[in-house]
Amino acid sequence: MEETKNTPALILNRQDYKENDSLVTVYTPHFGKLALVARGTKKAGSKLAGHVEPLTSADFMIIAGKGFDYIGSAITREAYPGIRENLNKLYYAGKALNLFNRLTKENQSDERLFFLLERWLGILNDFSDFKRENGELVLAFFTIKLLAESGYKPEMYHCLECSKVVSPGKNYFNLANGGVVCEECFEKDRLIGGIPKTELLTITDNCIKLMRFMVDNRFKSAEKLKTDNKTLKEIDNLLDKFIIFHF
Secondary structure, three states: OOOEEEEEEEEEEEEEEOOOEEEEEEEEOOOEEEEEEEOOOOOOOOOOHHHOOOOOEEEEEEEOOOOOEEEEEEEEEEOOHHHHOOHHHHHHHHHHHHHHHHHOOEOOOOHHHHHHHHHHHHHHHHOOOOOHHHHHHHHHHHHHHHHHHHHHOOEOOEOOOOOOEOOOOOEEEEOOOOEEEEHHHHHHOOEEOOEEHHHOEEEOHHHHHHHHHHHHOOHHHHHHOOOOHHHHHHHHHHHHHHHHHHO
């Protein structure tokens, strides 16, 4: 292993470690998720402390250690002031970082995930006239994109059973296999994709349309995205159950 390495990093979490140090969880484009020791951050006047706060993008020099590697130096690239100064944005950014941390594994690098999170934080930072309902939408948008990039892209256009294009009407979502099942297939068989059909969720046409939009479009379009509270609650519930099922 190299003694030192330099990398950009997005800081996901920071917690106390030993008497004067912190344990910092970061995600990097080439080394994946890392747990690093930041020495002396709890001492007054620490030059490192301000650069290793969660919700920060920084350039790190990482030095190999016997247990944990540690941060030799860190320089902030972006502190996302537009998020930090807005409590609603800060709440949803925290939920996104926690989700990202939960769904990624240490030392498994995926450059796409790094830039996905970086782009989303940039959109959230610059989002104007931000309200709670905007937060629910942009978090759902991020969740679907993160699932897709992690290999769990939901199939929203074709029935998982018969492969026919899904028509408006009564449809269902298969949590196990990640996609829509049409009413005809649901009524035909006792098992759907190998699981009891009683375990499938009903899904409305509006929820299907919203999920399709999020799968197919970029984060920037979230600023113009509108939906009703009922559909918003439905997609939140569906995504929560999908994540619990798989993770």
